[in-house]
Amino acid sequence: MGLPVSYAGGQCSLYGIATVPYLKAKHLSTQGKRFNERVKTANRKLIYIGGEIRFQSEMDLEDYIDEKFDEIFPSLLKIKRQHTVQMQRCDLLCCTKSENQPVIIELKNEEDRGLVSQLTRYRKAILSNKCFDDKIDYSLPVKMIAIAPGFHKDNYTDKESSKFEDDFDFWEFAVENHNNSGRFKLLSEIHEISYPVFGLPEISPNLDRSSLPAFTCNFLGRLPRDYHTDFLKLRTLLLSQPKVKEMVSTTYRKILYATGDGVNHKKVAEITNTTNGIVLFLWLPTAVIKNIKTPVTRFGFVLKKGSNPFSESSSIEWVVCTKNTLNLNEEPQPNTYSGMTRHGMLKWCQPNMYLSQAALGYNNTFWLLINLLKGITPPLDNTTLEWWKSYAKETPTNLGWFIDLAIKTWNYRIK
Template identity: 60%
Template sequence: MPYLKSQSLSPYLKKFDKKLEKANRKLIYIGGEIRFQSERDLEDYIEDNFSELFPDLVLVKRQLSIKRQQCDLLCCTKSVNQPVIIELKNEEDRGIVSQLTRYRKALLEEKVFASQIDYSLSVMLVAIAPTFHEDNYTDKEASKFENDFCFWEFRVENHNNSGKIKLCGKTYDILYPIFGLPEIHLNSGCNYSGLPLFTLNFIGKIDKKHHEHFMALRTLFLSQPKVKEMVSPTYSKLLYGTGEGKNHKKLAEITNTGKGLYLFLWLPTAAKPNIKVPIDRFGFILAKDNHPLSKDSIVEWLVCTQGAVDLKNKPTPHTNPFFTRNGMLKWCKPNSYLAQATTGSFKTCFLLLNLIKGITQPIDEATLKWWETYKIQTPNYLGWYIDLAIKTWNYRLK
């Protein structure tokens, strides 16, 4: 098992870890908006506060699996037991009408919880999201169930570094801290109350002089949407991403072994043309006495690798360079990273221009001239690469 899951804990520790996870929920500030970190966190909030948010409804079942469909909330009205399906979205979703229509069909075929729900009444289909696309309204108008659909927008706002949600004309408290606000620099310090048990075991194995930088970096990674924190069975690795498998997106990994404490980031790389978003895993060799997790540390080498960084393989003036099969130097100096990543790879070049400058195709001559100078003067401090990894992460989630 590459990374630990809650099943790895004893029954007592599972309960304890669940309490910690619940106490550790957060909102994140990204793209000028405050949102729940994940759709699951939004569902948790709605479930925990359901009677206050929807006093006229009864929550019958969360995450109802029916005929290979999975609807978020099955409810009914208190007055006449009319069936209500609620689908929650943490971001705009153009396919929500067809999704709710499928749930409606499955529900009417199975008629679950018939003792609580009156299936002689029409099924009310409710979508709750921060915004709705024009296509949602077009699909709604084209549906023969148009009169059964309700679109309810919500908005999350900052109030003393905790959130307030506006929904259906009313405002409710969200007692979660907000990560990533530009005007607020969260001082994580070394307050470990509320850290998951797996993370506590990891941090307990690293030198205390690294704790403050680790906590700051962890806060930054967990401020990004859909990021989960996973720990290896030996508590020597922390992975940040959507999951551990090959098809999951990854943002960063921190490893702590006998060879030292290392940060790995998933960054743009040289790639074959058929790769949709050219990304690879890079480790960092820092200047002597620089902190391995500090954004101010100076980078001496980037190492493109899926495994550990082996200093014995560090190139010398007398060794031939090694390349990955996609053409990226396995070891490169910071000021040559951008040039190496984009040599012969136009897709990577366009990706980096988008991430760094916000420029999309077509590329004008002035931009190309700027790029030719910039790509050989890549910054050499670790924070630049951390910021690039975060921009890459959010680009991949689009």
């Protein structure tokens, strides 16, 4: 199943010692890059999350706008995408077709408070440089346009206090489902989005192995065939969340789903495949302690013998709070104490004890809920409260409960 991959520059070998922890596009050969680009183009998607359809990332939104630019903005001429000047980079530098008036467009896939200051910085940098002056008439005011699914009230406050108030436009877009693909709505106009929506409850995920990028093919090829289908289901679920990227280690023995692999990057899941076995790790809420900025940490799962490590129905024996590998030699014996983490969690706890541990033993888990939903202004809506009450009543002994919690945690954390 593994796809042969060669590396440009000789920085890494397929099984050799890696110079970086995760593979990057630069490690692919020219052929591999072409393969990945074909896969990416053929498998672009929208995601359904929280009752809304959105682009999977801001880059996907930019790609769509770039491809459909002439259709969406018939009165504008696109000069350059991702134009950088004086350390400032605007998404789209344009001008009007009628008067060559300069236009800066900033695209956001979610609400952002700092749009006015961001666009003002772009304006200053572009006016000081006056690039493409053969196409743009810099004697005219610079029109600054922000396009987003919604605008924070601070944007309007900043706009009102700006001396360039008349030069700002806030355009709100929406993405709607139409026959399981998308429709992009902007300025009362509708534009088709040809790729499918992931995450719709009534739609089965695409588990076609030919849609996998090169590095993921190699990781999958090292898994037992009995696990392939459930791995692909879990992978589809994880990649259906906003901002999630997939990263494969240089040994093809670890795959990470996160915004990046750095310490400060947000992570949702990791899978390791070593001589000690296949282990799924998830980032879940942890005990609420005042000096813990973000009460989320990494947990691994010890499943009952013979269980599929990717199946939602698999039964769990232990939930292990760890930053490192999961060492079965550390499994506590009956009536022994496994030790505590700095979060106040037992290092090894039985699955039906996880929630009370994470809530520091409180009968209700309200304070854990508040920290999980950090950034959401109380009072909490009834739907969220009812969801949490259902979690508090359940006895989480199967893997699917924890996967669902990790997904919900991810989506609340990225707000």
